[in-house]
Amino acid sequence: MVKPGDRVRIKTKDGEHVGILMPRPEKVPGNSVIIKLKTGYNKGIARKNIVSMYVLEPYKKKSASVRNIPYKKGLPNIAILSTGGTISSKVDYETGGTFPAVSVGEFIQMVPELEQYGNYEVKQMSQVWSEDIASDDWIKLAKEVYSQIKKGKRGIIITQGTDTMHYNAAALSFMVQNLPVPVIFVAAQRSIDRGSSDAFPNLLTAAITAAKWDGAETVICMHGSTDDNANILIRGTKARKMHTERRDAFKPINDMPLARVDYNGNIVKVSNYKLRSDSKPVLNTKIDKKVALIWTYPGIDPKIFDYYIKQKYHGIVIAGTGFGNVPRNVVPILKKFYRAGIPVVMTSQCIFGRVNARVYERGRKQLFEGKVIYGEDMTPETAFVKLMFVLGQTKNMEKVKEMMQKSLVGEISSRTTMSYI
């Protein structure tokens, strides 16, 4: 029996086709089969036209093989920390889904151009979907980044899934501060098996950034537009995944990109950033997990908030509407939080722009009676990660407020003017 993944020869009335039999996508009617040609393109063939189909080579799961790469003097040492995701995903021909499969060594085999930019130490941190990455992974990653910097790496690349990359990049930004070299988060929106995959250009520009960028910040390195010619570097605390499938899904929020990196190795500065230096990195993995992020909506039952008081949460980030407003009947809850010693940080579900307590009466009430901490122009996600970090440092309400409203690593812009949709 012919199975997906088998290499097959299909004879039709019009000719012969050789390729890998693909699992049938849901949208393709049952009266045709699809094979992946040697060129990488998929081809559908109507069943009624098929004269015969032979298996040339049955499907066999390939185990990862790592080629030995010679050390090149004069090239910088770069670390690649792999945590799974589409950038290291392959199609499972049996279920038709994709799964993390490629071993870290294969990165360099996949993108030969990487070799001209550096010597790589690749390290498999975990093999986890980005939607499962949480604070324990952040701590593990932060420690490894710190250790790799101490070992003299010129840049650290972290590969992972895209889903929560902005949360993770924000976490690393806070956990390893005072960077002497860049930390680069990179991922792919489309599977390596697809012709339109962004895995190759993304890995390449991440390596170029690690080797050659003069900046020393934690950044996300992804497509700047649908044009397939350059990536942009976005500050890790000012990024957000803004599209489910486009390659240019990550956008800077209330910020400009820091730089543009093309596939030939050219880097153009776009805005100001912290430069590489001999500064001593500071590792600080103390965080408080008992923090929730709550988005309000019309008619939200204030009792929902009571739950977090009862469960003794240590901090709450609210994504309110507009300048950071909550419905009238939620305002008393804010006071309850304050009396319970639980800091509440206000952000906006508009995503772009800055919260402001002083424009409307509601904001003033929230500020003066609810003692709400206004999160300036931080995204709800960055404010959430930051509150976890800040509560790891102090539980003092005044100090929490002070730290939340001060820019620690560039997460708060002094003016909101830039890079709106």
Added chain:
Amino acid sequence: MVKPGDRVRIKTKDGEHVGILMPRPEKVPGNSVIIKLKTGYNKGIARKNIVSMYVLEPYKKKSASVRNIPYKKGLPNIAILSTGGTISSKVDYETGGTFPAVSVGEFIQMVPELEQYGNYEVKQMSQVWSEDIASDDWIKLAKEVYSQIKKGKRGIIITQGTDTMHYNAAALSFMVQNLPVPVIFVAAQRSIDRGSSDAFPNLLTAAITAAKWDGAETVICMHGSTDDNANILIRGTKARKMHTERRDAFKPINDMPLARVDYNGNIVKVSNYKLRSDSKPVLNTKIDKKVALIWTYPGIDPKIFDYYIKQKYHGIVIAGTGFGNVPRNVVPILKKFYRAGIPVVMTSQCIFGRVNARVYERGRKQLFEGKVIYGEDMTPETAFVKLMFVLGQTKNMEKVKEMMQKSLVGEISSRTTMSYI
């Protein structure tokens, strides 16, 4: 004593200034005062330069006065339903905040150009902040819209605050279907007292739309860009407030604007929409309020979801990550919801793009084991409003799924290609 709101004459070393004394904004140091000149511009004057300050006219709260507007034959009849918000806000010179104050009749006095486009019936629905508008207000509004259409109005304008306008426009889209004329939501991002206020152009283009647009959909009419020369019409179910303060805060999501309306009364069609006709409007205000909208985040405690089961919610919309994924330990909760007869609709916190269960294993699990209903390319907010509406029609899980995944009023696009940031 001189108070904010007083009309004053200030003598300085350099000359004399007459204007309204403004409340001191938080950012202005105490060593200067600000007056609003007759031109509408504000001027700061250093206290050290002030020789004297006299009150010419003390501040007096003005009561609204409605001018009698003659009926003009040949002009269409238009309804303006007012629900408060910045578009009808004035600065309170005593507290420095803004509050809803302008009576509906003043709209026409404020924008004299309105008169050339129609005869208006203005109706004060409520005076409420948009963050407080909830389902009861939707029902009241829907009934009034329906009644105004029945009375032969050529267009219905609804003025309100911006914060939740996209939720409200979505609700009205579902509650009054099969429209023969347009229903136009309009608001202002900046107070009428400010030189940069968008209240005037927004009201004007809303009136032009009501009088002249050939479309018959529920739309949001707001600035299309920072250029102050035209507004765009955005389908009510495909809009979202994407900036806290910019005048072009509202963007079409996974959709194109329907039309562009300039201040001279020209309307340019941008994409396809339902045309005006003799169709009979259908009023349907049955909704189910027991629906929650939950945005996930890394490390979210699955117990949070248990709360909604215990509280016997009737439906849940989740804004997951990427294609609509939730952390691994939340997947079993989805099955719990299903077994409890509570439909779960999945959307994406990316906002742009379409959810897709079939790309990753996680999605397949959510789809096949969790029986999650995928919300296509609806925003989390529109899916939330729609689920309330759908659950008002049926509690049958299969029928809920069918209605949620079918476009009732244009809330689901057949392909997601358009209008990304």
